Amino acid sequence: MESNAVLWRPTGRVERDLVARSGWRAWPPRLPDQPIFYPVTNRWYATKIAREWNVPAEGVGHVLRFEVDAAFLERYPVQRVGGRDVLEHWVPAEELDGFNERIDGPIVEIAEFRGPVAAAEFARAGAGLGRELPPAWRDYLGGASWLRRGWTGDEHHLSLSTPEETLAATRAWDRAGAHPGAAIIGGDGAGEHLVLDLREDEPPVLLVGVASAGWETAVPRAASVEELVDLVEAGEFEFYW
Structure with a gap:
């Protein structure tokens, strides 16, 4: 029975956009100084590279997942280049077309991860909202990298x-003005907002539907x-009602 490897x-x-132009079906050719195409075996390692290398280099880093025929992949043995994970x-650049076919x-x-948000942007937002965003939120978005968007589980896209x-x-x-003190800091892209209630000294994080008529419907x-932030960083955030 045939099986796939993830x-x-x-x-x-740049590379992410080239993949998108292929219809999300193929990896682009390597550059002359890139003799090897190296997919990795786990999300943790891919995320580490995206956040620690791509974000500092380009201001943004992406993590992509795909499946390839497991029997075919055996011709490219796993290479351990550091710790356990x-x-x-390693796929030679000249073999990438054949790899794409599998x-x-x-x-x-x-x-997708982003680099630090400037303090001036927080100041402008605080002035417009009439209340400052919480220090912990400034610390997260102003840090070395933060999750811009992504799947935190099989069914939850944040x-x-x-x-x-x-x-x-x-x-x-x-x-x-049905939600005084509100600040939308995210959502699921399908009608559910992630909202701070800035009226509180330590603002709670609430789920509020796009059609909500007031705070009484917030969860x-x-x-x-x-x-x-702890839930997001652990990959454990979920939308629920």
Whole structure:
């Protein structure tokens, strides 16, 4: 019985966009100074490279997942290049076309990470909202890298907002003032907002539907921004009602 192996690939913006142009079906040719194409064997390692190498180099890092015929992959043995989970397959650049032919299904973008948000952007958002965003949120978005969007489980896709996006989204959503103190910091892209209640000294994180008429319909999701960040970083965040 045929089976597939799941592989992962950290990329910058350029390579990710070239994959998208292929219809999410193929990896682009290597550059002259790139003799090896190296997919990795696990999400942790791909995420580490995307956050520690792609983000500092380009301001953004992506983690992509794909499947390839397992029997075919055996011709490229696993290479351990560091710790226990630092594992790669090395595909010579001249063999990449053949490798692409053995990809089964689409290449899927699992996560996008961004670099630090400038303090000036937080200041502008705070002025527009009439309240400052919490220090823990400034620390997360202002840190070396943060999750811009991605799958935190098989069924939960989370998008987080920059401060300027928070200001624009909150103004557009709550024009009637039904949610005083609200700050939309993310969502699922399908009608569920992740919202801070800035009226509180330690703002809780709430789930609020896009059609909500007031705070009474909000569902608590995390007691604090610190708890939210911990869930996101552990890959354990879920939307629920």
